[in-house]
Amino acid sequence: MLSLETIQELMEPLFPGLMGVRVVEATPERIVGELTVRPDLCTAGAILHGGAYMAFADTLGAVGTIVNMQRGKRTTTTDSSTKFIGGAKLGTTVVGECTALHRGRTTMVWQTAIRTAEGKLCAVVTQTQLVLDA
Numbered sequence: 001m002l003s004l005e006t007i008q009e010l011m012e013p014l015f016p017g018l019m020g021v022r023v024v025e026a027t028p029e030r031i032v033g034e035l036t037v038r039p040d041l042c043t044a045g046a047i048l049h050g051g052a053y054m055a056f057a058d059t060l061g062a063v064g065t066i067v068n069m070q071r072g073k074r075t076t077t078t079d080s081s082t083k084f085i086g087g088a089k090l091g092t093t094v095v096g097e098c099t100a101l102h103r104g105r106t107t108m109v110w111q112t113a114i115r116t117a118e119g120k121l122c123a124v125v126t127q128t129q130l131v132l133d134a
Contacts, residue, residue: 002026007063016059019052023063031064031098031110037088047087048094048122053114054082057125060098061110065129068103074134078107080127086120093117106131 002010004023011017019041025032035041035056043049058077065075088094094114102109107128114123 001028002067007066011059011063015055019055019059021056021059023060026063026067028064028068028103029100031060031067031096033060033063033096033098035094035096037090037092037094039090042090045087046090050082050084050123053084053094053123054080054125056094056096057082057098057112057114057123058127060096060112061108061125061127061129064098064100064110065108065131068100068108069131072134074132075108075129076132078128078130080125083124084122085124086116086122088114088116088122094122101126104131 007023022034037048041052096112096114098110098112101111109128112125115121
C-alpha cells in the first residue's frame with residue numbers, strides 16, 4: 001500500500017497540490033483529507049467555493065481507488081453528485097472523510113462527507129471511479 005508521504009508527493013505537482021489538499025489517513029476502506037479555506041478557494045461571502053468542495057472530494061475518492069488498484073491500472077471519475085449543506089469560512093479547515101461504498105475490479109464508488117473542523121456538515125459527495133488499464 002502507498003504511504004501517506006508517497007500519496008502527497010504524487011499529488012503535489014497536480015491540481016490537488018495547487019489546492020493544498022493534505023491526505024492524513026489512507027486505508028483501503030477510508031481516506032481522510034484536510035483543506036485550508038484560502039481566499040483563492042472562496043466565493044462571495046468569503047466561503048469555500050462549491051467547485052473546491054467537489055474537487056476536494058474527487059481527489060479523496062481517486063486516492064481511495066488508487067490505494068485499492070492493482071499495479072498497471074489507472075482511474076478516472078465517471079460520475080459525481082454533490083449535495084451542498086453548509087458553508088466553510090475563510091481561514092478555517094475542512095476535513096473530508098471518504099468511505100468506500102463499493103470496491104470492485106472495474107468500478108469503485110466512494111462517498112465523502114466534508115465537515116468543518118468543529119464537525120458541521122458542509123457537503124456530501126458520491127462518486128464513481130472507473131478502473132482502467134494504464
